[in-house]
Amino acid sequence: MQPDDFLPRLVEALGPDTVVTRPEDIAPWLADWRGLYRGQAQAVVRPRRVEEVSRALALCQQAAVPVVPRGGNTGLCGAATPDGSPRNVVLSLDRMNAIRSIDTIANTMVAEAGCILGNLRRAAEAEHRLLPLSLAAEDSCQIGGNLATNAGGVNVVRYGMTRELVLGIEAVLPTGEVFHGLRALRKDNTGYDLKQLLIGSEGTLGVITAAALRLLPRTDVRSVVLAAVESPAQALSLFSLLYARCGARLQAFEFFTGDCVDLVLAHAEGVQEPFATRYPGYVLVELADTTDESALGALLEQVIGTALDDGLCLDAAVSASLAQLQALWKLREEISEAQRADGPHLKHDVSLPIERIPAFMDSMAQRVARLDPGIRPFIFGHFGDGNLHYNLSRPAGAGPDWATRHGKAVTAEVIDEVVRYGGSISAEHGIGQLKRDDFLRTKDPLELRLMSEIKRVFDPAGIMNPGKLL
Amino acid sequence: MQPDDFLPRLVEALGPDTVVTRPEDIAPWLADWRGLYRGQAQAVVRPRRVEEVSRALALCQQAAVPVVPRGGNTGLCGAATPDGSPRNVVLSLDRMNAIRSIDTIANTMVAEAGCILGNLRRAAEAEHRLLPLSLAAEDSCQIGGNLATNAGGVNVVRYGMTRELVLGIEAVLPTGEVFHGLRALRKDNTGYDLKQLLIGSEGTLGVITAAALRLLPRTDVRSVVLAAVESPAQALSLFSLLYARCGARLQAFEFFTGDCVDLVLAHAEGVQEPFATRYPGYVLVELADTTDESALGALLEQVIGTALDDGLCLDAAVSASLAQLQALWKLREEISEAQRADGPHLKHDVSLPIERIPAFMDSMAQRVARLDPGIRPFIFGHFGDGNLHYNLSRPAGAGPDWATRHGKAVTAEVIDEVVRYGGSISAEHGIGQLKRDDFLRTKDPLELRLMSEIKRVFDPAGIMNPGKLL
Numbered sequence: 001m002q003p004d005d006f007l008p009r010l011v012e013a014l015g016p017d018t019v020v021t022r023p024e025d026i027a028p029w030l031a032d033w034r035g036l037y038r039g040q041a042q043a044v045v046r047p048r049r050v051e052e053v054s055r056a057l058a059l060c061q062q063a064a065v066p067v068v069p070r071g072g073n074t075g076l077c078g079a080a081t082p083d084g085s086p087r088n089v090v091l092s093l094d095r096m097n098a099i100r101s102i103d104t105i106a107n108t109m110v111a112e113a114g115c116i117l118g119n120l121r122r123a124a125e126a127e128h129r130l131l132p133l134s135l136a137a138e139d140s141c142q143i144g145g146n147l148a149t150n151a152g153g154v155n156v157v158r159y160g161m162t163r164e165l166v167l168g169i170e171a172v173l174p175t176g177e178v179f180h181g182l183r184a185l186r187k188d189n190t191g192y193d194l195k196q197l198l199i200g201s202e203g204t205l206g207v208i209t210a211a212a213l214r215l216l217p218r219t220d221v222r223s224v225v226l227a228a229v230e231s232p233a234q235a236l237s238l239f240s241l242l243y244a245r246c247g248a249r250l251q252a253f254e255f256f257t258g259d260c261v262d263l264v265l266a267h268a269e270g271v272q273e274p275f276a277t278r279y280p281g282y283v284l285v286e287l288a289d290t291t292d293e294s295a296l297g298a299l300l301e302q303v304i305g306t307a308l309d310d311g312l313c314l315d316a317a318v319s320a321s322l323a324q325l326q327a328l329w330k331l332r333e334e335i336s337e338a339q340r341a342d343g344p345h346l347k348h349d350v351s352l353p354i355e356r357i358p359a360f361m362d363s364m365a366q367r368v369a370r371l372d373p374g375i376r377p378f379i380f381g382h383f384g385d386g387n388l389h390y391n392l393s394r395p396a397g398a399g400p401d402w403a404t405r406h407g408k409a410v411t412a413e414v415i416d417e418v419v420r421y422g423g424s425i426s427a428e429h430g431i432g433q434l435k436r437d438d439f440l441r442t443k444d445p446l447e448l449r450l451m452s453e454i455k456r457v458f459d460p461a462g463i464m465n466p467g468k469l470l
Numbered sequence: 471m472q473p474d475d476f477l478p479r480l481v482e483a484l485g486p487d488t489v490v491t492r493p494e495d496i497a498p499w500l501a502d503w504r505g506l507y508r509g510q511a512q513a514v515v516r517p518r519r520v521e522e523v524s525r526a527l528a529l530c531q532q533a534a535v536p537v538v539p540r541g542g543n544t545g546l547c548g549a550a551t552p553d554g555s556p557r558n559v560v561l562s563l564d565r566m567n568a569i570r571s572i573d574t575i576a577n578t579m580v581a582e583a584g585c586i587l588g589n590l591r592r593a594a595e596a597e598h599r600l601l602p603l604s605l606a607a608e609d610s611c612q613i614g615g616n617l618a619t620n621a622g623g624v625n626v627v628r629y630g631m632t633r634e635l636v637l638g639i640e641a642v643l644p645t646g647e648v649f650h651g652l653r654a655l656r657k658d659n660t661g662y663d664l665k666q667l668l669i670g671s672e673g674t675l676g677v678i679t680a681a682a683l684r685l686l687p688r689t690d691v692r693s694v695v696l697a698a699v700e701s702p703a704q705a706l707s708l709f710s711l712l713y714a715r716c717g718a719r720l721q722a723f724e725f726f727t728g729d730c731v732d733l734v735l736a737h738a739e740g741v742q743e744p745f746a747t748r749y750p751g752y753v754l755v756e757l758a759d760t761t762d763e764s765a766l767g768a769l770l771e772q773v774i775g776t777a778l779d780d781g782l783c784l785d786a787a788v789s790a791s792l793a794q795l796q797a798l799w800k801l802r803e804e805i806s807e808a809q810r811a812d813g814p815h816l817k818h819d820v821s822l823p824i825e826r827i828p829a830f831m832d833s834m835a836q837r838v839a840r841l842d843p844g845i846r847p848f849i850f851g852h853f854g855d856g857n858l859h860y861n862l863s864r865p866a867g868a869g870p871d872w873a874t875r876h877g878k879a880v881t882a883e884v885i886d887e888v889v890r891y892g893g894s895i896s897a898e899h900g901i902g903q904l905k906r907d908d909f910l911r912t913k914d915p916l917e918l919r920l921m922s923e924i925k926r927v928f929d930p931a932g933i934m935n936p937g938k939l940l
Binding site for chain 1: 496573575576577598619620622626627630631632633643647648649650651653654655656657659660661663664665666667669670671675686687689690706710713714716717719721759760762765767784803806821822823824825854856857892893894895896897898899900901905908913914916917918921922923924927928939940
């Protein structure tokens with residue numbers, strides 16, 4: 001195919017309604033939501049059916065046109081933003097947004113990639129089931145993007161990452177071949193589990209078009225406690241106690257520093273100081289169960305009583321109503337937005353072996369202070385999974401270009417320390433463009449070689465999401 | 471390397487104690503435990519350290535010598551038995567049997583491949599933690615084999631397959647390169663999740679030498695009910711009720727037919743008739759929790775009361791003591807052994823979309839009866855996962871060679887029906903030699919092509935476990 005033939009053929013194959021080509025219509029698809037990345041594209045394709053995805057990809061491969069799959073554009077690493085090549089095609093899954101089936105006997109849901117996660121959660125809830133994937137962007141992110149990035153969120157401590165909720169996927173390879181892996185079987189030991197490669201591959205191997213997801217029993221009985229802690233070490237002891245005593249009921253164990261509370265109180269509305277005193281750290285614990293509200297409340301009271309007696313926390317506030325429960329959660333949920341309102345900052349989504357978090361945080365604080373004692377850390381995250389959002393805001397008085405000017409040096413310190421502690425440089429946000437250099441620099445060469453060779457198996461022409469991940 | 475040089479070099483590299491070469495010493499390593507398969511080998515290698523595995527594999531690859539990894543030899547599909555080539559090397563992991571660490575803060579255990587599963591379970595228990603993988607062969611199977619076959623078992627309904635318990639693995643590729651993936655992180659979104667390929671690959675990609683496994687809270691509070699059901703459809707309704715009401719407490723939901731009970735009563739010792747009447751089917755349900763025995767018992771009584779009132783079961787016996795609990799489990803656990811004692815039979819480990827089990831069982835019964843009305847089905851399995859062991863015993867009066875003579879035709883009927891119902895021809899036992907032809911015949915050609923190409927990435931010389939799986 002001549003390069004000039006590509007776009008007319010694409011329009012002819014899919015229709016002008018599906019292929020967006022006017023520059024002013026394309027423009028909104030070229031940047032990530034944070035405005036960190038901006039690229040170019042000759043077209044945006046918005047297919048409605050898997051056959052259209054197939055046709056689009058086959059034509060792109062024939063013409064060696066790079067393809068950038070895109071979901072809800074809520075990613076934090078620029079994986080769904082095209083690079084600077086004007087030849088890119090952005091493939092948006094937003095119109096493939098049907099729930100194909102919900103089965104309350106098999107406890108499965110088959111959803112197309114463009115479904116908004118929050119809508120899927122509500123659809124499951126209406127059928128008295130739970131889709132446990134829950135994260136801040138759930139009302140704008142799409143399940144296809146969640147799958148492609150193996151999203152995490154607040155309930156991983158109980159239910160695992162997105163990967164662990166997937167029974168099967170349908171995907172289109174760059175050849176246009178459809179991977180018909182939409183099986184909803186709980187057990188299927190027939191060969192290599194290929195879907196695992198596509199999950200978390202950030203659009204570099206193919207395009208996920210639908211998934212069969214596990215649904216869990218609804219756990220409407222909930223109880224939340226906010227516990228004040230003097231240190232991450234104390235939070236760790238509290239986690240051990242809760243994990244052993246509460247078992248599967250423990251569905252969130254979130255940590256944030258006292259500085260995060262200051263930030264939220266300064267920037268968010270309708271948030272209240274949780275205790276009479278400001279404490280160095282806070283842990284938000286949620287227990288949930290299918291049944292017996294009083295038993296759950298009693299268990300939480302009892303375990304927190306033990307924790308207070310044994311010095312595993314300094315203070316605690318247990319939710320006595322749904323309104324209180326939501327108020328406690330709001331303290332945690334508003335941190336990201338408060339930090340954005342505060343101004344330039346650097347996000348670091350990392351994980352550590354959980355028992356090393358206290359030592360990591362001490363050591364990391366010293367490194368940051370040595371770099372610039374004015375840097376303001378706002379550290380929070382999914383502590384129960386060993387996952388910290390180690391976010392650093394500009395020093396008071398630093399200019400609006402602080403993150404741009406100092407980001408590389410600051411982030412290098414964090415990455416080095418994470419690697420030194422045996423952690424991961426991306427716990428749940430993925431690699432994308434943002435962390436690609438650090439990924440290529442820190443990953444084991446053998447793993448990188450295997451990944452590159454697997455990439456060639458799926459995408460021999462190298463058209464899938466170039467410049468991301470690998 | 472000249473072919474004649476290989477064995478001396480292997481002995482030189484690893485020592486005579488590690489390389490078994492005398493035919494009489496090799497003989498016990500050449501057959502599967504059921505005696506269905508027997509092969510040949512020039513040596514058995516029994517390394518003690520990952521470096522020895524590496525050296526052995528590098529030499530095998532240089533000499534193009536086929537390698538057959540072997541764990542506890544409890545597999546049912548012949549994946550760990552060499553084929554007929556006298557050049558094979560059997561690589562036994564039995565001496566790599568150290569627990570490298572147990573961490574009760576991170577809730578992880580790092581175990582070498584040769585560790586006996588039951589020993590790992592007990593080691594976790596001693597630290598007040600649970601390794602939830604549990605299956606009939608647990609006191610002889612090795613964790614490396616469990617990983618290589620993605621083993622299932624009785625608690626999958628709650629905890630998932632082996633895959634879902636693995637945080638990281640160490641493996642050796644046929645090049646001798648060591649895959650250092652022994653990370654114990656709960657979250658790590660840095661590129662393709664390569665360990666997922668090795669898990670369930672049945673030794674065709676490399677040799678798993680160790681794994682970091684998740685440990686769960688110990689659930690010492692247990693309650694079991696045996697419910698009598700008139701049909702698989704009724705069992706399905708009972709499952710729906712229990713799943714929704716008991717949530718994560720539901721850790722086993724096993725089904726077996728009345729015929730299985732007859733078989734067990736005829737062949738096993740110390741087993742008692744569970745009810746005054748023989749029923750068409752039985753469901754064994756286990757609930758477990760970290761705490762509050764009386765609440766768990768009350769919940770089970772309540773839910774079973776609802777089930778009896780609503781006609782979701784015919785009769786029920788709740789365990790009132792540990793002895794009763796064990797007696798109820800014995801009915802289920804003795805089925806395999808009773809069927810073996812009864813004589814020749816054919817095992818079919820299949821899974822179905824759970825809501826289709828009743829229709830499948832009806833339809834399958836007709837097909838079997840049409841083939842030979844004398845065939846005696848003994849059907850049991852992990853119903854809650856959609857997993858049936860659809861086992862068929864020889865008709866009364868048929869000779870000892872019944873399985874050999876009729877196996878192919880009988881199994882073909884089962885496979886066809888499973889495929890027609892959208893099921894899997896191997897739920898938890900894998901493919902090995904036994905199901906290879908059926909696998910290659912029924913698997914999607916695109917998936918087979920991807921698997922073959924991935925195999926070439928890991929094992930370009932094709933030395934890993936030839937004739938198994940792919």
